[in-house]
Amino acid sequence: MTNKKFNRKISRRDFLKLAGGTLLATAGSRWLLPKFGERLLSPVEVVRGAVDDPDLYFAGTDTWISLPQAPALPPFHPDDISPDPALSTYMFGFRNVLGMNKKQKENQKGLATHPAPLFWIDQYDEVGNPNEFRLQLTNLGLSIRPDLIDEHTVHFHGLRNIIPFFDGEPNSSLAVPIAGEFTYAYRVREPGTYMYHCHVEDVEHVHLGMTGLVFVNPLQNGDTSFYPSGKYAYNDGDGSTGYDREFAMLLTEVWAEAHWAFSHVQLPNWDEYKADFYMLNGRVYPDTIAPNGAIDFRNPDYDAKGYLIPTPGYEHLVYQPVSSLVTCNEGERVLLRFSNLGFTKQNMTISGIKMNIVGKDATLLRGRDGTDANYETNSIYIGVGESFDAIFEAPPYQGPGPYDTYLLYNRNYRHSSNLDASGFGGQMTEVHVYPAGTLGTQDIPNT
Numbered sequence: 419m420t421n422k423k424f425n426r427k428i429s430r431r432d433f434l435k436l437a438g439g440t441l442l443a444t445a446g447s448r449w450l451l452p453k454f455g456e457r458l459l460s461p462v463e464v465v466r467g468a469v470d471d472p473d474l475y476f477a478g479t480d481t482w483i484s485l486p487q488a489p490a491l492p493p494f495h496p497d498d499i500s501p502d503p504a505l506s507t508y509m510f511g512f513r514n515v516l517g518m519n520k521k522q523k524e525n526q527k528g529l530a531t532h533p534a535p536l537f538w539i540d541q542y543d544e545v546g547n548p549n550e551f552r553l554q555l556t557n558l559g560l561s562i563r564p565d566l567i568d569e570h571t572v573h574f575h576g577l578r579n580i581i582p583f584f585d586g587e588p589n590s591s592l593a594v595p596i597a598g599e600f601t602y603a604y605r606v607r608e609p610g611t612y613m614y615h616c617h618v619e620d621v622e623h624v625h626l627g628m629t630g631l632v633f634v635n636p637l638q639n640g641d642t643s644f645y646p647s648g649k650y651a652y653n654d655g656d657g658s659t660g661y662d663r664e665f666a667m668l669l670t671e672v673w674a675e676a677h678w679a680f681s682h683v684q685l686p687n688w689d690e691y692k693a694d695f696y697m698l699n700g701r702v703y704p705d706t707i708a709p710n711g712a713i714d715f716r717n718p719d720y721d722a723k724g725y726l727i728p729t730p731g732y733e734h735l736v737y738q739p740v741s742s743l744v745t746c747n748e749g750e751r752v753l754l755r756f757s758n759l760g761f762t763k764q765n766m767t768i769s770g771i772k773m774n775i776v777g778k779d780a781t782l783l784r785g786r787d788g789t790d791a792n793y794e795t796n797s798i799y800i801g802v803g804e805s806f807d808a809i810f811e812a813p814p815y816q817g818p819g820p821y822d823t824y825l826l827y828n829r830n831y832r833h834s835s836n837l838d839a840s841g842f843g844g845q846m847t848e849v850h851v852y853p854a855g856t857l858g859t860q861d862i863p864n865t
């Protein structure tokens with residue numbers, strides 16, 4: 419279903435004209451215009467050096483995830499052709515195949531995760547650490563829909579100053595066909611919280627699950643003179659975005675009929691869109707507070723065949739590895755990185771805790787003259803495609819019990835309870851505040 423017409427109409431000469439404008443605009447980097455008489459580097463040559471050694475390696479494919487079986491939405495939910503009674507919903511997605519051999523990688527067809535892997539990048543440092551972040555992408559095809567030979571891409575939503583070639587928008591760059599390989603190279607100079615998604619047939623591939631959250635750590639990280647942890651959301655120069663722990667919160671949705679349509683070789687009418695499930699990091703409450711699977715993208719954990727290893731007692735969440743449980747000690751600063759890649763505006767709140775919004779759409783909230791524009795709020799409206807960096811200070815531990823619990827949830831109760839009236843399901847999770855000194859330092863986000 420990919421529209422190739424646009425690509426075909428552009429001749430190679432036109433393409434070079436377009437590309438030349440971009441190349442000029444970024445002169446000073448390695449993307450220099452050749453001297454007269456030299457030919458331009460072909461895209462293949464540009465990335466050849468990056469192919470051998472990726473920082474992350476995605477395989478695009480399909481999968482099944484677990485959403486609450488009851489109440490049912492016959493015939494759409496739970497899906498009757500699910501391969502496992504614990505899994506309810508057909509999805510497309512990405513699977514982290516970093517470090518896998520060829521056979522292990524091929525075994526991952528049909529075993530993507532939702533959301534796509536959470537990952538983080540250090541801000542590109544011309545002087546201290548001039549290393550690009552390299553993301554290799556392959557396409558394993560769809561196990562349930564061999565008739566669909568869709569390509570995939572990775573598009574960083576909101577990433578500035580990227581050359582079109584690495585943008586992932588398939589009409590102006592390229593997309594990865596089945597069995598193809600491509601390596602994206604990023605030099606990200608703007609820290610903050612982003613989201614990414616496949617941009618091929620984007621309504622389909624985004625809604626079917628090819629979505630993830632990525633963030634970029636500022637150069638200021640490691641400097642403990644502003645804030646003791648040395649962790650910051652931005653290059654703030656004063657420690658105002660310093661934090662002790664960080665938790666990514668990706669908001670997505672499932673319209674059960676559309677997912678059923680894809681597994682049954684039908685086409686949904688997208689203008690009838692109506693989400694049935696609202697998810698946080700690919701899960702609904704109380705699964706949102708269940709433990710993480712292997713989420714350290716640099717150290718992916720898998721068995722000898724490359725398969726994900728389920729957490730005992732949470733086997734149904736094996737393809738939904740990211741927990742949204744927020745844990746912290748009293749008095750600590752906690753950074754919540756929200757982004758919304760559903761199709762509906764959401765309103766997230768924490769009962770009894772104010773949040774300080776320090777960044778929006780990967781931009782520090784400062785005026786041009788440096789005026790601090792951060793603000794305190796109890797609830798955040800998060801539009802589609804928006805991201806927010808919210809920091810709260812954990813209130814004093816009160817007890818009794820090992821920790822105090824606060825609810826983090828969507829203020830639209832239909833979005834925090836889904837189809838059920840019981841209060842279960844939806845975009846809801848918990849914040850657990852422990853007495854000072856209980857929890858050690860956080861190494862990996864969302865843990």
Ligand SMILES: [Cu+2]
Nearest residue numbers: 570616618623
């Ligand atoms: Cu795709």
